[in-house]
Amino acid sequence: MSQHKIKGVVVLIKKNVLDFTDLKASFLDRVSELLGKRVSFQLISAVNCDPADKQRGKLGKVAYLEEWITKVTPLLAGETVFNVTFDWDESEGVPGAFIIKNYHHSQFYLKSLTLEDVPKTGRIQFICNSWVYPTHCYNYDRVFFTNQTYLPSTTPKLLIKYREEELVHLRGDGTGELKEWDRVHDYAFYNDLGDPEKGANYARPVLGGSKEYPYPRRGRTGRPPTKTDPTTESRLPLPISLDIYVPRDERFSRVKLSDVLVFALKSVIQVLAPEIKELYNSTPNEFDTFQDVLNLYEGVIKWPKDLLDKLSDVIPLEMLKALLRTEGEPITKFPMPQVIQEDKFxxxxxxxxxxxxxxxxxxxxxxxxxxxxxxxxxxxxxxxxxxxxxxxxxxxxxxxxxxxxxxxxxxxxxxxxxxxxxxxxxxxxxxxxxxxxxxxxxxxxxxxxxxxxxxxxxxxxxxxxxxxxxxxxxxxxxxxxxxxxxxxxxxxxxxxNDQGIHQLISHWLNAHAAIEPFAIATNRQLSVLHPIHKLLHPHFRDTMYINALARQLLLTAGGLIELTVFPARFSMEMSSAAYKSWVLTEQALPADLIKRGIAVQDSNHPHGLRLLIEDYPYAVDGLDIWSAIEERVHDYCSCYYSTDDSVQGDLELQSWWTELRNEGHGDKKDELCWPKMQTLHEVTQTCTIIIWIASAYHAALNFGQFPYAGYLxxxxxxxxxxxxxxxxxxxxxxxxxxDLAYLKTITSQLQTLVGISLIEALSRHASDEVYLGQRHTLEWTSDTESLKAFKKFGEKLIQIENQILDRNKNKGWKNRIGPVKVPYTLLYPNTSDYTGVGGLTGRGIPNSISI
CATH class of the missing domain: 3.10.450.60 (Nuclear Transport Factor 2; Chain: A,)
Structure with a gap:
């Protein structure tokens, strides 16, 4: 029997805290290595069966990660490359998956495994992008598959059981409180908004599961109910607790988490309201002039020392200094919102x-x-x-x-x-x-x-x-x-009115809340090998976690949303009422424009629509983006579904769609407006709507917040x-x-400070943002036709960028810049201009709802 050594290259990130390597974890893992407890790999054959189980691929010999002790890792937590050497013989055939076991003390983030020079095959890539916890955390083996794409019916027979079992693990059993290492994606009602333990004023109705308060489902945490009200889930402690269960791979990256801690700091303001009020002059809750408001952007507001002391009671001082980005007392001044950069009035x-x-x-x-x-x-x-x-x-x-x-x-x-x-x-x-x-x-x-x-x-x-x-x-x-x-x-x-409707319905309900069930169902019902999973997965990045943070810090009873928008404690009830008229197909941009009477069907116009307001920047740019997404999705799906019969025979796809209607959006399951998911056209339209909402729609609704509302x-x-x-x-x-009467009528000084702090955080692009037309991993699939379709999509987005810039230069389009001289760039994809810096750019379409 011919035997070979196959070299494997493993890329992983060790456990870390913020930006620094976790020294304790590193030490304990080195001890584990010395004691012979290591990280093991076993290849799984896709072509030759296991003699003990004819339905499973044969397992290769165990191989271990090399040089854990001797490898010098970066001071800043980042990627580290390790080697692993596999003994291979012809009886194993071509690997289609592998099992990994982590016998260390700590978890690590496994990015990829690359096999070089596999006989008769060449290079094989496994894209993992997953946290691997110590083996005692799991009652099953962690399995990763190659970056090939298979429908259930085309999956190599010896990988089918592994494929099916992986989905079972991701679904869980629906019981118990979930822990950070659990990978379970499951559904729950919005029963985590109230805090009845604090009194009747903090009780809130459960959203979802009733005709009175319908709502999309959220991710289940399994936390126990409150003692006061068994229908309400107990809350995590405030002011800062980011340890909210979502599947570990759905949580922010270390870079994003560092960014968002600033957001968490801002939320402390609500707890320290009396101290904040002391910052102000003889009229503590009012601005006296518009200049008082403008002073917020000129660095004259400072954190007094006693307030810093108060903050340090709830946040470690070193973290506080890092978050404030200063060693002294000034709060970093608010950036000047675009709406007043050129003209203050x-x-x-x-x-x-x-x-x-x-x-x-x-x-x-x-x-x-x-x-x-x-x-x-x-x-x-x-x-x-x-x-x-x-x-x-x-x-x-x-x-x-x-x-x-x-x-x-x-x-x-x-x-x-x-x-x-x-x-x-x-x-x-x-x-x-x-x-x-x-x-x-x-x-x-x-x-x-x-x-x-x-x-x-x-x-x-x-x-x-x-x-x-x-x-x-x-x-x-x-x-x-x-x-x-x-x-x-x-x-x-x-x-x-418009601000409240924007925040609670246009933004939160129609984007954040509506998309979360799709993220859950995709992980529960579509294997990572499935083409629709590979298509949609980048568009769910960070969504479950940002939604969980929102429920913990923003949407909760007495939280920042209730403090800063006019419906106050009735905010989420109003959002629930709006969901009664939510229809998935009407979230498509062309359907929305037609429903609102803004456009009529006309084959003589671009995209088959004639806009009744020709100079409507959101609609004009949006239709370009919509059409590009639609073409990309059709090109991609056509690679895998050659006939409508292949759509109907895709068991995972049909289970996914059934669960979305009956569970994820269960309060809408009896409505007849859902696509039936029987044709390639229905697959294309549905996936286009999902990607549109998660990317362009959300970008247009979110990243203009500070440019326009940063000046209250x-x-x-x-x-x-x-x-x-x-x-x-x-x-x-x-x-x-x-002017004074106007300022006394609108948002108060305290609420203004809190509101600006909030939308500044929400309007920032993360420094590790992945924009539409980009993938986090270049080798996300090995399918040549799919990669060609994606490249074509990227090229189309670059054309759209140039068109948007040209439109903004055209003085005939008055609505694109307006009296405030703010060019419309909220639907500028940012594909060709991506720098990895992030910030308040006022442009760029991230792949997903990640903030």
Whole structure:
């Protein structure tokens, strides 16, 4: 029997803490090596069976990782290359997988194993990218497969059992509290938002599993219930606990974790509110002038020493200094938001107010006005008459010579309508310190492509009860005097609505929450060998962990979201109500634009759509990105599904789709709008939607937060007073000092600081970001046709980048830059300009929802 030595090259990262090698772990692992407890590998044949089990591939001889003791590893925790030598003979055939056993004290991150010069085969690559814990943590063998791609029906027979068993391990048994080394992906309701142990004010309803509060599922942790309420999962301790269970491979990299610790520090502000207030002047909860706000970006805010001492009680001092990136007392000043870099007051113009509906941080809410006046869909038996009170007389003189009927017929009227979303919660919201309205804004599309606001409707529930309908007040544009000041306030109330809807629905629900079940189901039902797993997996990177952090620090009762957005404690309830109308297929960009009346099907136009607002940056750039993703997905899937029968016969794919509908989005399982997953077209469309949401859609909704809302007067998140009535002291103040009255109405000083801190962290690209058109590992598959399709996709994205830059230079497209001189780059892929630096770039489409 011919025997050979096969050289293997192993790339791994040792256990580390932040950026530094864990010396204790390193020492204990070296001791383990000296005691003969090592890291072992066994190759599994893909072609020759195990004599003891005819359904499994033959196991090769055990080989051990070499030079663990003598290898000099970097001071900074990073990749280390080791050798392993395998004894190979012809009876083993071609390896298709391997078993690894870690007998050390500590876990390590296994990146890859490469076999060189395998007889009759050549080079074989195993892409692992997984944490391997000591063997006592598992009751099964850790198995890794080659980077080849197989449908279940084309998998080598001797690897099928390994493939099936790996999926069983990833599903778990649905019981017990999960530990960090568990690799279990499972579902749970959102029953971790409340903290009833702290009192009734911190109780929150369970989201998911009921008609009243439907919701997508989250990853299960198995933590025990609270003593007060057995339906609520117990919480981890605050102020900082990042040890939230998600499967270890779904957690942040060491680089990303270092970045996010800054975010965790910011969250401590909510615990230290009394100390923060001491930072301010004689009016501790107010800004007196716009210059006071601008001072936030000029480095005049400092952390007093006693506050640093307070922080050091909850965060080790050395970590605190590292997080603050300073040895002294100043907090690093907030960067200057783009919206005020060129002009400090252009944000106040009507043109900019309207432009941001098309190119700002929430460009997915505006729709065509197809009836006038607009009507409400709320149940009149509960809410009475909620129809709009905006009349023809309010707007007709501002239609540039058109009548209302002519404007409607020519698709010239548009509306930003948050009325029905807000009204059911408005009485409860306004029973707190918040004083908000439900808003409708009607706009005219002008000949130069810009939008002109015509009227704003501010609505409150009838004082005698909701069943009596709404009390509506209409405001129309004015530039000067008290009328101009009132108009500025009316616009602020619209933005307050829009900010809450953006954060809770457009951003959190439709991206973060909606995608998490896809990440869970993909790991549970699609093998790493499956082509759809290889296609989608990069688009789930870090999503489960950032969502877990959000539930721990942001969305929890009394957390940062409740502190900084107007629905406060009713935030997640409002999000749940919005999920009742969520439909997967409507998340496709073309379907969304058609539903909102922004586009109509037209084969004579690019992408088969004619935009009714031609200068709509989000839609124009988005359709280019959408089409590129769709073409890439079709090219890729066509490599594996030659017929619709092959789709229907793919057992893993069908199990994946069934579980997504019945479990992951289980509250929507009875709806008939789901694709049936019976054709190549349905596979392509579904995967395109998933990738679109996880990459481009999320980028457009997330990374514009600091550029636009980093300056809170432009995008206030809370209103604290109603519009003053004539004759009141507040009205007199509005007339004599409109800037002060404006600042007293919108987000307070404390909430501003907390809000800016939050969105600064959320708007930053990580330094290890992987952007659309890139892969974390170049050898993610060995299939030549798939690699060609991916290369073609990257080249297409570079073309789109150039097109976006050209559009932004074209002065005819006024909505792409606007009065504030901020070019629209939120859908600029950043493929050719990737530097690995990250930060507040205001552009770039990461592969996944990772922040």
């Amino acid at each position: 252009a944000w106040r113009t009507d043109e900019e107010f309207a432009r941001e509906m098309l190119a700002g941080m929430n460009p997915v809410a505006i729709r065509l006005l197809q009836e006038f006046p607009t009507t409400s869909k709320l149940d009149p038996k509960i809410y009475g008459n909620q129809n709009s009170s905006i009349t023809r007389e309010h707007i007709e003189k501002k239609l540039n010579g058109l009548t209302v009927d002519m404007a409607l017929k020519n698709n010239k009227l548009f509306i930003l309508d948050h009325h029905d979303t807000v009204v059911p919660y408005l009485n409860r919201i306004n029973s707190t310190t918040t004083k908000a309205y439900a808003t409708r804004t009607v706009l005219l599309l002008q000949d130069d492509g810009t939008l002109k606001p015509l009227a704003i409707e501010l609505s409150l529930p009838h004082p005698d009860g909701e069943k009596y309908g709404a009390v509506n007040k209409i405001y129309t544009p004015a530039e000067n005097g008290i009328e101009g000041s009132v108009w500025q306030l009316a616009k602020a109330y619209v933005v307050v 007067p432009n995008r206030p998140t809370i209103s604290r007073r109603f519009i003053p009535e004539p004759g009141s002291p507040e009205y007199d103040e509005l007339e004599s000092n409109p």
